[in-house]
Amino acid sequence: xxxxxxxxxxxxxxxxxxxxxxxxxxxxxxxxxxxxxxxxxxxxxxxxxxxxxxxxxxxxxxxxxxxxxxxxxxxxxxxxxxxxxxxxxxxxxxxxxxxxxxxxxxxxxxxxx
Amino acid sequence: xxxxxxxxxxxxxxxxxxxxxxxxxxxxxxxxxxxxxxxxxxxxxxxxxxxxxxxxxxxxxxxxxxxxxxxxxxxxxxxxxxxxxxxxxxxxxxxxxxxxxxxxxxxxxxxxxxxxxxxxxxxxxxxxxxxxxxxxxxxxxxxxxxxxxxxxxxxxxxxxxxxxxxxxxxxxxxxxxxxxxxxxxxxxxxxxxxxxxxxxxxxxxxxxxxxxxxxxxxxxxxxxxxxxxxxxxxxxxxxxxxxxxxxxxxxxxxxxxxxxxxxxxxxxxxxxxxxxxxxxxxxxxxxxxxxxxxxxxxxxxxxxxxxxxxxxxxxxxxxxxxxxxxxxxxxxxxxxxxxxxxxxxxxxxxxxxxxxxxxxxxxxxxxxxxxxxxxxxxxxxxxxxxxxxxxxxxxxxxxxxxxxxxxxxxxxxxxxxxxxxxxxxxxxxxxxxxxxxxxxxxxxxxxxxxxxxxxxxxxxxxxxxxxxxxxxxxxxxxxxxxxxxxxxxxxxxxxxxxxxxxxxxxxxxx
Numbered sequence: 061x062x063x064x065x066x067x068x069x070x071x072x073x074x075x076x077x078x079x080x081x082x083x084x085x086x087x088x089x090x091x092x093x094x095x096x097x098x099x100x101x102x103x104x105x106x107x108x109x110x111x112x113x114x115x116x117x118x119x120x121x122x123x124x125x126x127x128x129x130x131x132x133x134x135x136x137x138x139x140x141x142x143x144x145x146x147x148x149x150x151x152x153x154x155x156x157x158x159x160x161x162x163x164x165x166x167x168x169x170x171x172x173x
Numbered sequence: 174x175x176x177x178x179x180x181x182x183x184x185x186x187x188x189x190x191x192x193x194x195x196x197x198x199x200x201x202x203x204x205x206x207x208x209x210x211x212x213x214x215x216x217x218x219x220x221x222x223x224x225x226x227x228x229x230x231x232x233x234x235x236x237x238x239x240x241x242x243x244x245x246x247x248x249x250x251x252x253x254x255x256x257x258x259x260x261x262x263x264x265x266x267x268x269x270x271x272x273x274x275x276x277x278x279x280x281x282x283x284x285x286x287x288x289x290x291x292x293x294x295x296x297x298x299x300x301x302x303x304x305x306x307x308x309x310x311x312x313x314x315x316x317x318x319x320x321x322x323x324x325x326x327x328x329x330x331x332x333x334x335x336x337x338x339x340x341x342x343x344x345x346x347x348x349x350x351x352x353x354x355x356x357x358x359x360x361x362x363x364x365x366x367x368x369x370x371x372x373x374x375x376x377x378x379x380x381x382x383x384x385x386x387x388x389x390x391x392x393x394x395x396x397x398x399x400x401x402x403x404x405x406x407x408x409x410x411x412x413x414x415x416x417x418x419x420x421x422x423x424x425x426x427x428x429x430x431x432x433x434x435x436x437x438x439x440x441x442x443x444x445x446x447x448x449x450x451x452x453x454x455x456x457x458x459x460x461x462x463x464x465x466x467x468x469x470x471x472x473x474x475x476x477x478x479x480x481x482x483x484x485x486x487x488x489x490x491x492x493x494x495x496x497x498x499x500x501x502x503x504x505x506x507x508x509x510x511x512x513x514x515x516x517x518x519x520x521x522x523x524x525x526x527x528x529x530x531x532x533x534x535x536x537x538x539x540x541x542x543x544x545x546x547x548x549x550x551x552x553x554x555x556x557x558x559x560x561x562x563x564x565x566x567x568x569x570x571x572x573x574x575x576x577x578x579x580x581x582x583x584x585x586x587x588x589x590x591x592x593x594x595x596x597x598x599x600x601x602x603x604x605x606x607x608x609x610x611x612x613x614x615x616x617x618x619x620x621x622x623x624x625x626x627x628x629x630x631x632x633x634x635x636x637x638x639x640x641x642x643x644x645x646x647x648x649x650x651x652x653x654x655x656x657x658x659x660x661x662x663x664x665x666x667x668x669x670x671x672x673x674x675x676x677x678x679x680x681x682x683x
Contacts, residue, residue, distance in 0.1 A: 078341060096356065130364075144314075160330065
């Protein structure tokens with residue numbers, strides 16, 4: 061159970077980073093930490109104690125216990141989507157740097173929410 | 174029939190691929206292709222709605238049939254509610270695309286614009302059709318990543334800043350949704366909405382499930398820009414090019430926000446009183462705070478964006494009232510009335526807010542400004558724009574005989590019948606403040622003394638035509654209140670939400 065809470069703690073670390081950091085790149089890094097904590101959570105869901113890979117081979121043990129392959133498939137999809145999101149975020153961050161000449165969000169405040 | 178369902182995703186996805194490939198070679202290819210695709214899908218939706226969608230249609234992706242009654246394929250489900258939302262997505266998408274044909278001349282990289290727009294529509298159609306939790310997440314990300322890029326399309330300072338803000342908040346929302354999907358899979362061992370619903374029914378609600386529901390409400394609430402999570406909306410919606418603002422405000426927040434919430438909380442989870450109350454309170458807050466934030470705005474598009482928050486609040490309170498009545502075992506006909514009002518307001522809002530953003534785009538196209546203080550006297554030089562925007566303004570402020578009046582009336586009548594007197598009073602008050610705010614828009618934009626020295630001419634034909642079609646729809650949708658039309662379009666959608674367990678029964682066949 062501890063490992064799940066540590067995973068959730070990592071999620072909160074990422075969230076804390078997004079809220080407190082002032083640098084656009086650091087915000088992107090915090091976002092990625094948060095993202096990977098969720099991926100880790102998915103990997104944990106699929107894990108079964110003493111399980112083997114769900115592949116039919118000749119020398120399987122008696123009454124094998126398989127790990128769940130579906131969360132792994134999902135996490136692969138989610139990583140690809142995460143790649144798209146990170147690429148998009150970094151592309152915009154670089155464009156902002158070109159326009160404003162800074163990564164500091166205190167100086168990038170034309171809009172008021 | 175069922176083989177037509179995947180076309181909603183395949184056609185826009187294919188055109189998103191074909192546009193960058195052939196767009197360079199053939200002139201006008203990108204505009205023609207996307208318009209034709211959306212025209213076909215709109216006609217198909219009308220055909221499905223009016224041609225008798227008696228039974229929900231399901232399609233199993235890849236042809237994987239259920240094993241021992243357990244669905245293993247990804248299901249695409251087309252029932253009353255999906256058909257209703259698909260109509261909103263494709264109709265507004267068609268008109269926004271048609272508007273963009275002329276409007277896009279202000280920008281370069283037209284191929285990218287139309288490719289991203291069709292990607293966004295493919296994503297939204299997917300979210301609406303899918304019957305699988307993880308597939309919903311994938312389509313949702315397709316739609317929102319395309320919209321992040323479209324918000325930044327102008328690549329000026331404000332656009333980039335708005336897009337970054339939108340991406341960070343939208344990304345957090347997506348992660349909350351993904352976490353909730355993971356937790357649901359952990360508990361139930363399946364991703365199919367119908368299957369999850371069947372498993373959850375046998376288990377008593379516990380803290381774990383409540384936590385998952387809170388995660389989903391925050392995630393989809395952020396996508397729908399409900400009030401505690403609204404900060405990104407005014408920036409993103411006002412910075413995007415006008416047809417995209419119309420799509421974001423008119424369609425995206427409904428398809429990936431409200432629709433997903435409705436589908437999950439009515440058809441997947443068992444309704445609980447606490448969750449219904451939370452949803453109603455969030456809706457009421459959005460309705461009231463949104464309009465007060467709107468009234469002080471001088472940037473036309475920001476004003477419209479804040480009104481989107483407020484008007485979505487109407488939809489959410491209506492649905493929330495329906496949920497509370499159904500949980501407490503109140504009068505089911507009143508609950509049905511409230512939900513019908515909510516869905517009716519959803520399609521109305523898509524039409525009039527889409528039109529208002531197109532009007533704002535037309536004004537910006539000819540005058541080059543969005544600041545209301547710098548406009549004035551445009552009534553004579555822009556007859557089509559000013560007439561259509563008057564229609565839309567009357568519609569959003571709830572003046573008969575426009576559609577906004579009837580949907581607000583249904584919501585208020587349902588609130589009084591269901592004894593939610595506070596909500597009824599708030600709904601009326603917010604409607605009055607909305608009227609005041611749109612009188613300000615009309616007065617400053619069209620009737621004050623003109624401040625423009627150069628001659629201003631009416632916008633091109635394609636832009637005028639989409640605005641005229643939308644204002645006609647504003648009037649025509651009032652017909653939905655009459656029996657005969659209501660039974661065909663609105664009632665099937667309401668029935669899906671009222672008969673909460675039917676959805677699961679039809680798909681798993683149990």
